[in-house]
Amino acid sequence: MRLSSMADYAVVAMVAAARQCPTVGADGDARARANAGQLALETGLPAPTVQKLVSRLVAAGLLTSARGAGGGLALARDAHDISLADIVEAVEGPIALTPCVEGISHDCAPGLGCSVRPHWPVVNEALRLALSGVPLTRLMTPHDDVDMVQ
Template structure:
């Protein structure tokens, strides 16, 4: 499993936005320069992340972009789902999806929900604030349960 480039860039963009917490608001241009992500991609990410309730943007003098809530209250799950939609390891764990030819006889289907929940739980346990620290992220014990 690999995150899409957009989900990866969204995490990088959110980390850069978090670095401005408590200070002045950042602009899309500033975030693009700080992250190395092209401006059009940064603008698209800001739009998706704003729609997902993670960023707020204000127009006019003193305007710019800021986190919609504290970095400690934003998880990797929040960021990834704002860009990619609900986390689903397979189609059969997505609500309403029944497009797998093996579904009626699949012996693994009953277990995919637990796998999906474990991955989602691990991502839930990594906050944006922890990504702003210089020390590597350490998962809590509950992430391994």
């Protein structure tokens, strides 16, 4: 039920990246690029861990990377269009509480014919919806009372 540490760190790293690169240039060439070392310094996470995280985030299309000297990272799209679900899925894969997904048998209860399996997608979708409702912009604020009213 717990989020993996990698996914937890990824959220923190994305928040830091969004702070360092608040606005991406409209021409696609972000001016204020942040490198992995700066993100590690700001978040307090180990540098190798941040490097591995940004690799997955880039592969998932949440960050854009520019190699070489002067390179760095930038948000692929606006911070308001990146949600917790995107970050979690980028690091952990599809959001599912159980391995009882379509295509895999996983006969956990042969006698019951796995009667609980048809009900997991409902829970998974509800969870995904909850994560999708939290954009990155809301996480950037140090403390707000918006959550209380929701």
